[in-house]
Amino acid sequence: METNETPARGSRRSHSIAAFLSFLWPGLGQFYLRNRRAAAIFALPAVLILALVAYELRQGPYVFVTRFVDPSFSRTAAIIAVLFGLWRLAAVVHAFIDNDRARARSVLDRAVVVALAAVIVISHAGAGFLLAQTSDATSKVFATPGPSSLVDLTTPVPSLDASATPGPTSTPTPAPSIDKRVTILLTGFDAGPGRQEILYDSMMLVSFDPTTNSVQMINVPRDSTSFPLYFGRHPVVPTSLRLNSLPSNVSKHYIVGSPDSPYMTLVNEVSYLVGIHIDYYAAMDLMGFATLIDQVGGIDVVNPAAINDPYYDWLDGVHFGFTLAAGPQHLDGKHALAYVRSRKSAGDNDFGRSSRQQEVLVSLLHKMAQPSEILNIPSLLTTLGWTVTTNFPAGQVADYVAIGQNVPSDHFTGFVLSPTDGYSEYLPSGALCLFNARVAALSVKLFGTDSLWSGKPQPANTCPA
Numbered sequence: 319m320e321t322n323e324t325p326a327r328g329s330r331r332s333h334s335i336a337a338f339l340s341f342l343w344p345g346l347g348q349f350y351l352r353n354r355r356a357a358a359i360f361a362l363p364a365v366l367i368l369a370l371v372a373y374e375l376r377q378g379p380y381v382f383v384t385r386f387v388d389p390s391f392s393r394t395a396a397i398i399a400v401l402f403g404l405w406r407l408a409a410v411v412h413a414f415i416d417n418d419r420a421r422a423r424s425v426l427d428r429a430v431v432v433a434l435a436a437v438i439v440i441s442h443a444g445a446g447f448l449l450a451q452t453s454d455a456t457s458k459v460f461a462t463p464g465p466s467s468l469v470d471l472t473t474p475v476p477s478l479d480a481s482a483t484p485g486p487t488s489t490p491t492p493a494p495s496i497d498k499r500v501t502i503l504l505t506g507f508d509a510g511p512g513r514q515e516i517l518y519d520s521m522m523l524v525s526f527d528p529t530t531n532s533v534q535m536i537n538v539p540r541d542s543t544s545f546p547l548y549f550g551r552h553p554v555v556p557t558s559l560r561l562n563s564l565p566s567n568v569s570k571h572y573i574v575g576s577p578d579s580p581y582m583t584l585v586n587e588v589s590y591l592v593g594i595h596i597d598y599y600a601a602m603d604l605m606g607f608a609t610l611i612d613q614v615g616g617i618d619v620v621n622p623a624a625i626n627d628p629y630y631d632w633l634d635g636v637h638f639g640f641t642l643a644a645g646p647q648h649l650d651g652k653h654a655l656a657y658v659r660s661r662k663s664a665g666d667n668d669f670g671r672s673s674r675q676q677e678v679l680v681s682l683l684h685k686m687a688q689p690s691e692i693l694n695i696p697s698l699l700t701t702l703g704w705t706v707t708t709n710f711p712a713g714q715v716a717d718y719v720a721i722g723q724n725v726p727s728d729h730f731t732g733f734v735l736s737p738t739d740g741y742s743e744y745l746p747s748g749a750l751c752l753f754n755a756r757v758a759a760l761s762v763k764l765f766g767t768d769s770l771w772s773g774k775p776q777p778a779n780t781c782p783a
Contacts, residue, residue: 334427336413341434344406347413356416360409367402377720385716386449387699389457396449403442410434455699460712469507469516469581469601469707470569494597496717499768501525502598502710503585506607506658506675515566518584519604519659520675523592525765526721532729533722534764537672538588539735539742543749544780548590549576549583554780560749561587591752593761593771598710604659606705608651610682613698614691616650617681619657619674627660654678672734733760743781751781 333351340347345361348354375382386392414431494500506520521538540562546554559567564587565580567573576583581601589596611617621644630640640656649657658675660666685691686698735741741757742750754777761769771777 332427333414333416334430336416337410337431337434340409340413341406341438344409347409348416351413351416353416356412360405360412363402363405367398377716378723381716381720381723384719386452387456387459387715388712389453389460390713392449392453392456396446396453399442399449400446403438403446406442407435407438410438452699455702456712458704459699459702459706460708460710470565471579471581472569496714496721497528499525499527499529499765500597500718501594502600503588503596504679505584505599505601506604507601515563518562518565518601520672521561521584521588522672522675523588523594523596525594526718526725527765527768528721530729531725532731533725535730535732536592536760536764537732537734538592539750539752541749542591542735542742542752543745543747544751544782545587545591546754546777546780547573547576548586549578557745557747557749557782590770591754591757593758593769594765595768595770598708600706600708600710602706603704604655606701607658607682608655609701610651610686610698610705611649611654611678612651613694613701614682614685616648617654617678617685618646618648619654619677619681621645621647621657622673623666623670625657625660625663625666627656627663627666629662630656630660649678731764733764745782753781754779 336347336350338347339350340360343361344364345357345359348357348360374385386395410431414427502524504520504522504524505518507516507518517540519540521540523534523536523538525534525536526532527534538561540560542561543557543559544554545561555564555573559573561584564573564584568576568580568583573583578586581599585596585599621642624644625640625642627640629638631638640653640660642653642657647657658671658678661671691698733739733741735752735757737743737750740753741760742752745751758769758771758776761771766772
């Protein structure tokens with residue numbers, strides 16, 4: 319008798335309503351039909367997924383979204399999205415036919431279930447496709463760079479010159495970990511129209527110290543010259559060579575004896591000059607930078623001083639000049655690029671635009687982190703794929719974002735190695751020469767025993783007399 323009563327109770331309840339309830343939450347329709355065992359079976363995976371999402375959201379939605387930067391995370395999420403969609407579909411169909419297979423359904427009931435099934439298939443297939451695209455895009459960003467990458471990482475021919483002795487950057491260092499200091503070099507390169515070589519117009523070191531929960535940032539002048547090479551082949555580079563062209567000079571064999579690829583020669587040279595081991599690098603094409611800004615709908619900045627640069631030549635490719643009033647401004651891609659590249663306005667220079675580059679980078683990162691940009695992530699990452707080359711581990715991006723959110727604003731320290739601050743001087747050619755000893759002292763002050771100059775004699779001055 320018990321077996322016959324259960325269908326009778328279920329038959330008095332609307333199975334289209336049951337299907338809709340299981341559409342809202344797997345197992346809810348079965349519970350409505352008093353089939354508690356089936357309700358528990360269908361509800362369990364949904365509860366587990368909800369618990370998993372809640373766990374991943376423990377550090378906030380911003381960190382959760384950045385976890386999709388990891389290709390393995392987004393790929394796993396795509397699989398879960400598709401499988402859960404199939405599970406929801408099974409729950410809806412089961413609720414519709416549960417314990418009442420013989421009862422005729424109306425055309426309206428069947429239409430409701432078909433509509434619910436279509437919504438499930440389209441939404442979950444779409445989510446799976448979106449996440450698969452994200453995984454593919456991020457795989458390109460974090461792919462192991464090769465000779466065809468944006469930067470020249472071609473292994474050089476071994477030097478036979480006995481004078482090519484390794485410098486401090488060749489000292490073995492512990493593998494990077496989240497509980498130790500980590501330093502990344504951010505470089506922006508200029509490969510625009512008419513350029514015969516890639517020039518690295520922006521070089522910024524960002525170093526995080528977990529012991530003090532602080533971040534140190536140093537902008538290195540692109541026009542630095544007359545500096546000693548870390549690998550010892552030349553005592554000092556000629557004043558005709560500037561730091562931003564070091565990779566191309568290695569590629570063209572104007573600078574010989576480097577044990578590293580052209581780009582890694584730049585990375586290790588900056589490491590040697592500033593005196594801190596660089597764990598990771600990220601190089602971005604400035605033109606791609608403008609594309610990213612357009613994709614997020616522009617950015618907001620506060621221009622500290624009016625700009626009137628009559629020589630700027632990238633705005634429309636035809637006319638020269640770039641002007642921007644002081645105060646709050648909303649910039650599209652090409653104007654944001656002009657904002658970070660312009661340096662010929664009265665009273666402006668490389669150091670002024672260095673601070674603007676930091677401002678634009680922060681503004682862009684905040685804009686990309688907005689919830690409204692979630693559906694835009696695949697296209698953003700696709701652009702990053704042909705715009706950025708990095709060796710930063712994708713699986714650690716979210717962890718460092720979480721750490722960065724907890725660093726107090728007064729624990730950020732920024733320096734520019736400018737003549738105004740006493741770390742360099744202008745040469746008659748307009749280039750800059752770093753005061754090596756002062757930079758080394760700054761390195762020890764900022765990085766303590768992590769500094770490559772800690773406990774070592776200060777380097778000699780190499781500026782022309």
